[in-house]
Amino acid sequence: MSKKSSNQANQEQSRFRQLKMRTPDRTQENIECIAKLFPNVITETRDENGAVKKAVDFDLLRQVLSKELVEDDNERYRLDWPGKKASLLKANTPVTKTLRPCREESVNFDTTENLYIEGDNFEVLKILQESYLGRIKMIYIDPPYNTGNDFIYKDNFGKSKDEYEEELGTTDEEGGKLFRNTDTNGRYHSDWLSMMYERLLVARDLLKDDGVIFISIDDNEVHNLRKICDEIFGEDNFLANVVWQKKYAATNDAKGFSNLHDHITVYQKSTNFNRILLPRTEEQNKPYKNDSGDGKGLWRSDNLLVRSFSESGVYPIVNPNTGHEYYPPKGSCWRASRETMKIWLSENRVFFGKDGMGAPQLKRYLNEVQQGRVPNTWWTFQEVGHNDAANKELKSLFNSKAPFDTPKPVNLIRQMLLISTNPNDIILDFFSGSATTAHAVMQLNAEDGGNRKFIMVQLHEKTDENSEAFKAGYKTIADIGKERIRRAGARIMNDKLSMVNEKAKENPTIFDGHNNSSFTIHNSQLDIGFRVYKTDTTNMKDVFYHPSELKQDQLSFLESNIKEDRTPEDLLTQVILDLGLELTLPIETKQISGNTVFIVQTNSLVACFDNDIDFKIVDTIADLQPLKVVFKDASFKDDKDRINVEERFKRLSPETKVMVI
Ligand SMILES: C[S@@+](CC[C@H](N)C(=O)[O-])C[C@H]1O[C@@H](n2cnc3c(N)ncnc32)[C@H](O)[C@@H]1O
Known part of the structure; x- marks a missing residue:
């Protein structure tokens, strides 16, 4: 030989x-889980190569569960569509594709902890399944909304290539396809649902136990999205349906209603998720403007009277300086019991007006109020920006026309990061478009000295040859995304440096030689790099996966x-x-x-x-x-x-x- x-x-x-050199087989893992609960229903069968593998004897499992079983013709509550089962199967099937590094397009390849991955996000999620299993703190996605004119990506599962070619669109060498999903397509909702379902099923596994997912969507599919998310994440893990005011003015020529909002659907992976309070606004702090000079800081006055009547709240408050007694007006009472009021008086928390002769009021100290705002479900454009603002942000980075039509405002995503992430978390966006999420992550890190890391995933989608982006040299949306991160990173770093310089000028002693100011530390840690990887077929030849199929006379040809x-x-x-x-x-x-x-x-x-x-x-x-x-x-x-x-x-x-x- x-x-x-x-x-x-x-x-x-x-x-x-x-090594296996393929993603894990989730079906076999699921069978192991069933085996733990019902070992007697596990049997053996042979796979396509004749190897023995474990399988579930469903007839036996039915008997084990007979009372609780919903039979095929029973009515039940669930969302079904043609292709749902195939999607579930697909989500559990291993893929042999892999990632190939691309140093030329990366920034600080050897030191950065950020990733930019080019390829179909389903495959990328599968490829990342082992390495990032339970490691992602926050996922934000902004998928195609299925507005009747969107491009949807689907592989050739269950369809012949010819059937595919008949439809409008382009097929890549792997048979994956981006097609325009118009509402005349008989599978209009089903195709979109399958596309989302299989991706969310895999994405859920990547989330940390205390992780959370935010999904942008509009009225076209919000109801269907809620249903599949209820199924995938569990109804109990639904957190909010945020309404974001994406436009500041109505369009008068709209048919029917002028739509001013998007939804952001939020699900937690489990009840271990802890939402973080948003920082208090200047507006909220404004009323705290009094200072008694007693070292307790700023305070505002609050009413000592309450409407809900309680007998224990009716007693006289005595002004310790004048001896004057104050009774609550008939039918109302003080907000605290006689004992608590005594403590408040002794702590100088009761205020009798500027001249010391007025009716008693309570001092509320700023440093004792909750150090933040509970996020609510109504996000105004004043707070987080609108679509036009997002376009302007992109234009200002590219010094020209925006190269991408549907960016989100940086502040919108920053708000989600504030609510859900801590300084060392990993953030994933697998419909990344112009990479606003990466921009928001770097921005917030620059503000709070955090070291959040991003993973952006973007299809190798070509830009229209007539588009400004194409003319400017961006042949794919991924090219736009990568350039946006380069430019945003450079700008954030520059802003940071000029801020440090200004502070140094104002107060040279802080920066004098020690390099220990928070600004300097934040600066040196700011990671504005990213490693680029692209999906490709496995590095291994077919023979690696099917050695038994190799014929003796072929052996000598294989190096x-x-x-x-x-x-x-x-x-x-x-x-x-x-x-x-x-x-x-x-x-x-x-x-x-x-x-x-x-x-x-x-x-x-x-x-x-x-x-x-x-x-x-x-x-x-x-x-x-x-x-x-x-x-x-x-x-x-x-x-x-x-x-x-x-x-x-x-x-x-x-x-x-x-x-x-
Ligand atoms: C609505 S845009 C996202 C915009 C983004 N939030 C921003 O601020 O720029 C959706 C993006 O998902 C990409 N996309 C669609 N299907 C994809 C797939 N299967 N894999 C990866 N990216 C995909 C599209 O190319 C598009 O850039």
Whole structure:
């Protein structure tokens, strides 16, 4: 057998665990969950390759649950549409696609913790499923509203390619398709619902237990969105249907009603979510303008009388300076009992007017009121901006016409971040458009010194050739999004620097050499970079997934199980995802004994994908005591090599798991 063919044969009998290089199979995981509850309903069957796998005996499960079962022809309360089952199935099925890094388009690739991912968001969510499972604090999405003219993306699930071609739109090489969903489409609502349902099902898994999702939507689909969210997140986790006033003036030529609002539907992952109070406004603080000079700070006066009558509130308040007695008018009473009033008087909380002779009033101190505002469900354009303001923001960044038609205002998303995120949280927007969410995250970090990280996902959607964006050189919406983050980041950093400079001029001593002012610290931490990744087919050849299908005479043609055009950094990315590690972990590249070695987060993972490895490097790698080490299986000359490596690791770093692709 030639060296090449022996590599192939070795793959099947490798001593080391082989990575799966595909996303997890949720169906099998769900079966495991059912097995825990009802072990007797689990049976075995064979998959398409003849391998034995676990399955559920539904007849048996029906018997176990017989009393509670809703049969197919029973009426029940639920939202159904053609394609719902297929969506559910799709959400649970593994995908073999992967992400490939793109250093050229990234900013500060090696140090940033932000991500910009180009590709269909369903695939991206699946790819991120292991690495970001339960790690995202807040998701904001602004999907197509299904207004009768929107482009909806769907894959070719259940349809032949020809059927697809008949519809208007473009099909990519994978059969994924962006089509204009007009209301003449017989599956107008169903197609939109399927598109949303499968994405939200996967997105929910990414949320932290105390995470939350905000979804922009309008009246076209808000009712359907609520129904699928009730199903996916649970009715009890519905938090709010915020009404955002997106326009400041009605259009007089509107048919019927002039629509001035959007909805923002909010669901928590679980009751562990804690909403954060919004900062108090200047308006709210304005009444607190009195200061008694007693060190207790600013206060405002409040009524001591209350309407609800209680006998215990009727007694005289005595002015300690004048001895004058004040009784509540007939039918009303003081707001506190005689005992509490005594304490208030002793603490100088009762105020008898500027001249000290007036009727008693209560002092309310600013530092004792709730340090914030409870968010409400009515968001005005004065508070969070409107559509026109969002367009202006984008125009001002691009010094010209806005390159994107439907941006959201930065302040709208900033408000959601204020309510739901803490300084180290990860924020995901998988319909990112012009990347307003990334802008809002950087903006808020600059304001409060936070280190929130963003993940933007945007389809590789082409811009119209007649559009301003296309003419300005932005061939895709993703190009616009990336450029927006670059420009917004630079502006935020500049603003910050000029603020620091001004403060330094005003008060040079604070900044004098120590570098310890909050401004300086905020500045050095501000992450305005982002790593760009793009979806692509797996790095592995078909033979990797179906070695048994390989015929003997084909073996000698195969150099390795990895596609020829893939770089070591591509392989490293897929391995990181396969192992469920975060994509933004720091990566160090080292040359050891003539080989390129990647060291991910000190000792989380060490990988070498060179063809001819000098296995002397094993000793140097073992010195790092890595948790995991990955090689290419094809790099081992023969089984002797494998045994040697295994033995050395066992001796020098017994905890290390050695794996191969
Ligand atoms: C309404 S826009 C979002 C606007 C964004 N909130 C902003 O402020 O700029 C929706 C975006 O989702 C993108 N999109 C639609 N389907 C997608 C899919 N399947 N995967 C990723 N992005 C998608 C569209 O290209 C579009 O840019």
